[in-house]
Amino acid sequence: MRIFNQNLRLQDIVVMYFTGLALLMVIMVASYPAPKASIPLPPLPMPYQVSLDPRGELQLAWNISDANQEVYIRLTATAKLKYGVVLGMSDRGELTNADLVVLWDSGAKTYFGDAWSDANGQVSLDRQQDYELLEAKQNPDGIQLLFKRPFSTCDPRDYLIEEGTVDIIYGVLDQPLASLEQLNLFSIHTGMLSITMLQYGIPPTQMPPDTKFLDVAAPNVTIPSQETTYWCFNQQLPADMPKNHILMFESAITPGNEDIVHHIEVFECLPGIADVPQNSGACDDIMAAPKLNFCSPVLATWAKGAEPFYFPPDVGMPIGGPGSSKILRMEIHYHNPLLMSGRRDSSGIRLYYTPSLRRYDAGVMELGLVYTPLMAIPPKQHNFYLRGYCTPKCTEAALPKEGILIFASQLHAHLAGRALRTVLVRGGKEVEVVKEDKHFSTYYHLNNLSLFLPIALCPVGGNGFMDEMCVNFIYYYPRIELEVCKSNVDPESLQKYFSSMNRFQGNDQCACSNVSVKEQYSQVHWDKFSVEELNYLYKTAPIYEQCTKSNGELLPGDWEKQPIPKVTTVLPQPHYPCEGRAASNCPPTV
Numbered sequence: 001m002r003i004f005n006q007n008l009r010l011q012d013i014v015v016m017y018f019t020g021l022a023l024l025m026v027i028m029v030a031s032y033p034a035p036k037a038s039i040p041l042p043p044l045p046m047p048y049q050v051s052l053d054p055r056g057e058l059q060l061a062w063n064i065s066d067a068n069q070e071v072y073i074r075l076t077a078t079a080k081l082k083y084g085v086v087l088g089m090s091d092r093g094e095l096t097n098a099d100l101v102v103l104w105d106s107g108a109k110t111y112f113g114d115a116w117s118d119a120n121g122q123v124s125l126d127r128q129q130d131y132e133l134l135e136a137k138q139n140p141d142g143i144q145l146l147f148k149r150p151f152s153t154c155d156p157r158d159y160l161i162e163e164g165t166v167d168i169i170y171g172v173l174d175q176p177l178a179s180l181e182q183l184n185l186f187s188i189h190t191g192m193l194s195i196t197m198l199q200y201g202i203p204p205t206q207m208p209p210d211t212k213f214l215d216v217a218a219p220n221v222t223i224p225s226q227e228t229t230y231w232c233f234n235q236q237l238p239a240d241m242p243k244n245h246i247l248m249f250e251s252a253i254t255p256g257n258e259d260i261v262h263h264i265e266v267f268e269c270l271p272g273i274a275d276v277p278q279n280s281g282a283c284d285d286i287m288a289a290p291k292l293n294f295c296s297p298v299l300a301t302w303a304k305g306a307e308p309f310y311f312p313p314d315v316g317m318p319i320g321g322p323g324s325s326k327i328l329r330m331e332i333h334y335h336n337p338l339l340m341s342g343r344r345d346s347s348g349i350r351l352y353y354t355p356s357l358r359r360y361d362a363g364v365m366e367l368g369l370v371y372t373p374l375m376a377i378p379p380k381q382h383n384f385y386l387r388g389y390c391t392p393k394c395t396e397a398a399l400p401k402e403g404i405l406i407f408a409s410q411l412h413a414h415l416a417g418r419a420l421r422t423v424l425v426r427g428g429k430e431v432e433v434v435k436e437d438k439h440f441s442t443y444y445h446l447n448n449l450s451l452f453l454p455i456a457l458c459p460v461g462g463n464g465f466m467d468e469m470c471v472n473f474i475y476y477y478p479r480i481e482l483e484v485c486k487s488n489v490d491p492e493s494l495q496k497y498f499s500s501m502n503r504f505q506g507n508d509q510c511a512c513s514n515v516s517v518k519e520q521y522s523q524v525h526w527d528k529f530s531v532e533e534l535n536y537l538y539k540t541a542p543i544y545e546q547c548t549k550s551n552g553e554l555l556p557g558d559w560e561k562q563p564i565p566k567v568t569t570v571l572p573q574p575h576y577p578c579e580g581r582a583a584s585n586c587p588p589t590v
Contacts, residue, residue, distance in 0.1 A: 044146070046074050050304045051259045052170045052193055054338045058085070060168065064198055069151045069577055071161060071197060072134075078142040084110070084173040086185070088117075089159035093167035093192035095121045095185040099159035101131040103145060104183070107176035112136070112145070116157040121185040128155045151198075154578035164437030166197040191337065195304060205313050207247060208356045215252055216266050216300075216330050217348025219280055223260060225341035229334040230283040234269075234295075237319070237326050244353040245316020245361075249300040250308035252350040261347045262335040263303035269295040269327040270552065283331055295329040297364050297483065298410055298473040300349045312407055315477045316358040319351070363404075363479035367422060368471035370488040370546050373517045378526045378534060386470060386538065390485035391565055394547035397555050398482035408475035409435040422472045429569040435472060483550040490561055493541035501530055540564070 046061035057079040063072045075087055083105040090098035100115040100123065112133050114126040130153040135146040151161040159166075171190035177183055216235050223229065253261050299317065300309070311317060318324060330348060369375055369388035377384045411420040422434040471486070498520045505525050515523075524530055542561040548554050 044072060044074075046072075047307060048195075048197075048199060050193065050195060052168065053191055054259045054336070054340070055079075056259050058170055058172075060087075060193075060195075062197065070148050071151065072146070072148045075145045075147075076142060077144075081143055081172065082174060083176050086123075086169075086171040086173070086183075086188070086190070088169045089161070089166055090117075090169055091167070093169055093194070095169060095190060098169055098185070099157065101147065101149075102180060102183075103136075103143075104173055104177045104180060106178055111180075112147075113180065114149075114158075115180060117185050123180055123183040123185060125180055126155065126157055128153065128158075130155060130158060150578060152578055161197055163198045163435075164196065165194050168193045168195060193304065196306070199307070203310070204308070205247065205310050207352065208354050210356055211247065211352055211354045214351045214353065215348050216328050216351065217252060217346050218330070218332055219346070221280065221332075221345045223257070223334050223336060223340075223343040223345050225336065225339045227335070227337050227339065229336070231281070231332045231334060232283040233280040233330045233332075235328045235330065237328065239326065241320035241324075242355065243321025243324070243357065244319050244355050245357050246300075246311065246319055246351050246353045247316055247358075248308055248310045248352045249302075249349050250352075251302040251306070251347070253347045254345050257343060257345050257347060260334050260336050260340070260343065261304075261345065262333040264301065264333075264347065264349050265298060265331045266300040266349050266351075267295045267329045267331070268297045268299050268325040269329060271323050271325050271550070295327070297366065299328065299364070300351060301410055302349055309408075311358075311362060312477070314359040315362045315407070316354070316360075317362040317475075318479070319353055360477040361479035362407075362475055362477050363483070365474050365476060365482060366471050366484045366486060367474060368486050370486045370544070372488050373521075374488045374491060374494055375538070376521050378524075378531045380526070381531065384531075384535070388470065389487045389543060389545070389565055390547075391487075391545055391562055393557065393562065394482070394485050394545055394555070394559075397547065397557060398480055398485075400478075400480065404476045404478065404480065406434065406474050406476045410473045410475075411435055411437050411471075420470060420472070422474075423571070425565065425567055428566050430567060430571045433571065434474065481549045482547065482555065484546050484548045486546045487543040487562070488546075489538055490542040490544055492561075493537060497534065497537050498524070501525075501533070505530075 044063065046063050048063065049059065049061040052058040052060050057077065059076040059078065061074040061076070064070070065072070073087075075085070077085060081103075084103045086100055086102050088098040088100035090096070096117055096119050098117045100117060101113070102115050102123070103110065103112050105111075112131075114129045114131045115123050116126050117123050131147050131149045133145065133147045135144075137144050169185075169190060169192050171185060171188045173183070173188060218231065218233055221231055221233075251261075251264065299319075302309075332345075332347060334345070336343075367388065367390050369386060375386050377386065409422065411422070420435075420437050423430050424432040424434055494517070501524050507523070541564075543564060545559040545562050546554075547557065547559055
């Protein structure tokens, strides 16, 4: 968390801009350099930085003030901007209904303002100006804008900045605009990038002198000339590697590929698995190998904009030693919208480890839904919630009395996941949100937390990359036997649903037990009634719980037909500073 001096002055002239009958305020940038009489702004730390476009000509950097609930953004254009630039946030990177900030040129003057796009991508200035320009300057390297805005503005046209994925959209203007209302986002070249804007990291810790590093990296891959590629590679650890502790990990990106490598994940294969194929190729092909179904626990992860990840001072992630995993699987997402060919890549994640063991072993526990086709989302659903449970029966059997401490959490889904949430529940009451992402996409990040005694609630199934998942990998200490605490609907209850649907829909000939679950789902005529009945089944039917150790064995107990835990009290929605006050249309003081 970084909080810096808020005594920042507006550097540019404020002008009146009229559109229709509304009086709107915009900031006119009369010249890019700051006025000579002004005192330059002190340099602001911008620890989070990404390249927006594939050529690296638009650079985005930011920092947050958690105390003031504000984000500070620096946008740098290294190429010559003829007539301006658009930056915005929207749900899943759509050009419609987007929250925008625009720098545009009328041919005579240059303006900066808060704007929005409608359902057709048409842009208008916002009545409530919430982006505050702090500095605008031009130098030999290009144009740089520094501005800020609150996390929440209480403006219905503005994007609510929350923890989790934020989809950034951007575009460059190629002609002057006499009025911003002349702009339609579909008429200009645009792009999209997903980031985690609100990041809270563990402070760096001192590395011991015997620290070494291991690169888990792609083997000089030729990046395919297609927009999206998920590339997987399996790497063998040294057979005689003694027990060490991983203290930190960070990205190791091949120079020149920073704009194509979007995110990387490293998974551990189960200790008892041997002879995993040493393949390197597209993930949906490699993941077809049955043994790779046992390479799911996340060891390390990185995505654009992420800083190095440090473990807490007394904690290290074990690697090597007796009974440990000997094989790591790496997954890289290449985002290549320009379809560039011939690029070679050896990017990966660098693990820093030491034989000087710390007090606690860190562990990774998997919460959510079992990888199974028993849980499914009917077709053409705008919203449909699935829940996985880690019940008190499992946590009481596995957790020590003093509990465990969660220090990081990573939500994971594939292509169908839209929103994920994990909640801590005690005595039927929601106590804390462990992790939530309301705008989830397949771009993953680590976020740090400090909570005790997790019991999970997670909003579909299979092991392959094209099958869906809904899980949360929590990083915690001290390490315990429990590694997987997930659930799925009771199979017998699901079969009763299929039988009743077939009778109701006039398909009396169906021998449900003779066909696969996937086929049974496909045979259902999905209408409002069948969808509502399936939703009711998922909410009320007993569950099978997967309460297993790292070797795949279930903890002692009967885990079939478990009742769904009752949640009687839910957490209230968060309150933001802007709530309860009238929106201000007043111009900033010059």
